[in-house]
Amino acid sequence: MKRHLLFLLVIWAVVGRVTSGWANSILIPMDDQQANHLKAYGIAYKVLKDDQEVDWLLNYRGGSFLIKQTSAFETECRVRGVSFEVLSDAKAASLRQQLADPDLNMNVVTLQKAAKIIVYSPIKVSPSEFENTDAVLLVLTYAEIPYEVVYDEEILKGELPKYDWLHLHHEDFTGQYGRNLHRQSLADIKAQEDIAKKYGFAKVSQMKLAVAKAIKEFCAGGGYLFAMCSGAETFDIALAAEGVDIVGSSYDGDGVDPDAQSKLDFSKSVAFENFTLEGDNGYRGYSTFSDINSTGGRGYDQPGGFFELFNFSAKWDVIPAMLTQNHESIIKEFMGQTTAFRKSAVKPSVLVMGEGKTSHRYLYGELGRGQWTFYGGHDPESVRGGGFRNPTDLNLHPHSPGYRLILNNVLFPSARKKKRKT
Structure with a gap:
């Protein structure tokens, strides 16, 4: 029984790591899919205020934001009525690579600190x-x-x-x-x-x-x-x-x-x-x-x-x-x-x-x-x-x-x- 319980705990730990790896970025779209464009900026500012970085995806879906996934930021988006999507590590990396394409008029600008x-x-x-x-x-x-x-x-x-x-x-x-x-x-x-x-x-x-x-x-x-x-x-x-x-x-x-x-x-x-x-x-x-x-x-x-x-x-x-x-x-x-x-x-x-x-x-x-x-x-x-x-x-x-x-x-x-x- 103890071995079985230990096995389950190990499996859960592995799954937890994989899951966090699959979903560690939040995309805040700023195109017509966004429920509240103005409050989305408030989310970006709060992330900066919490000493986290925000990637501003220029010309991608209306100038979307990409932030680190945390349950606190997800909750903040829900409370403020801001639409968001959870991206895996691989998908976030692929998106950044896409925006770096010299033939596309897109870019990633990193915001680092909330302005006073x-x-x-x-x-x-x-x-x-x-x-x-x-x-x-x-x-x-x-x-x-x-x-x-x-x-x-x-x-x-x-x-x-x-x-x-x-x-x-x-x-x-x-x-x-x-x-x-x-x-x-x-x-x-x-x-x-x-x-x-x-x-x-x-x-x-x-x-x-x-x-x-x-x-x-x-x-x-x-x-x-x-x-x-x-x-x-x-x-x-x-x-x-x-x-x-x-x-x-x-x-x-x-x-x-x-x-x-x-x-x-x-x-x-x-x-x-x-x-x-x-x-x-x-x-x-x-x-x-x-x-x-x-x-x-x-x-x-x-x-x-x-x-x-x-x-x-x-x-x-x-x-x-x-x-x-x-x-x-x-x-x-x-x-x-x-x-x-x-x-x-x-x-x-x-x-x-x-x-x-x-x-x-x-x-x-x-x-x-x-x-x-x-x-x-x-x-x-x-x-x-x-x-x-x-x-x-x-x-x-x-x-x-x-x-x-x-x-x-x-x-x-x-x-x-x-x-x-x-």
Whole structure:
């Protein structure tokens, strides 16, 4: 009896080893077979947070993920409603070999460490109801990816180097409070004025410039910057207008420098050049900031078309290939205070990753040792008439290709960075 029991234990041990060898990888598909694309990114981030690696399979089934198989990760996928497949050692090795084929536009990029994520937002210091609709805050929360919130004071105190990834949404770095009271409340404005006074700035515009310069320095030092909507536009305007008063009297009590336009220094901006500033329409007008915005003058315009993601080489243009992974290449356009970027205002050095018929929507660039991405529009699933203060319920949009672009950027800093060849 004892010999029989011992024999069974040995057999079970052998079978256990064989079974674990047959099934030690989890494939998280990102094509149409995925039940929840957005939460899949949260699984990938959690694996990285647990000090495990994630293989990002570029251009394979919509940019799928391959991770080490554990019962904990399987449970996490089930709990979050994320589709997965269990692969044997042999099948996982065969898949990697397939993606290495030089004739296929596919690749494997290993993600190694979870990025420390922060969001620059006035919710740190004021009610800021408008921030309730910030697409990045919404999708990070939905995907269950942890983040911290900072605002002007933390940046002025030099805290940015503690983090890897910084997001700016619809902030106004020119000190014009979004150019209308629909964007920022009186409480939001007072909070900014109080910080400016505390740090010895005579105007909010001067404080915002200092913040913008610190963010640019963070990026040049190796950080990753992701900006959307007017955050991208006003960041560059503020940098180009350093030392020039471009703020009208309705915002700070004194007038604009009459020669402001001719004094702009486009060598200081990151993505845009040769743009023309908009006039001062006061607090309550739906005014845009400049003609960087391709829908300038129409405020929260509702475009009715689509924009297209470019197809990059997964082996040679690895960075843009990562940032454009998706199960759809044609994406519905969406509105914003800065809806899209006028093509002639984009610097030649900038890489365009997505564009519509008349504008660029999705841009990438390198600055010093860091990288940045600018993404036009406010909310990839916004609906005209629903009210811009109404947050999108991402439970209704788990497959959103527009939101996937945001999450591509969240994972990007975890990769071994490679320079583009072209």
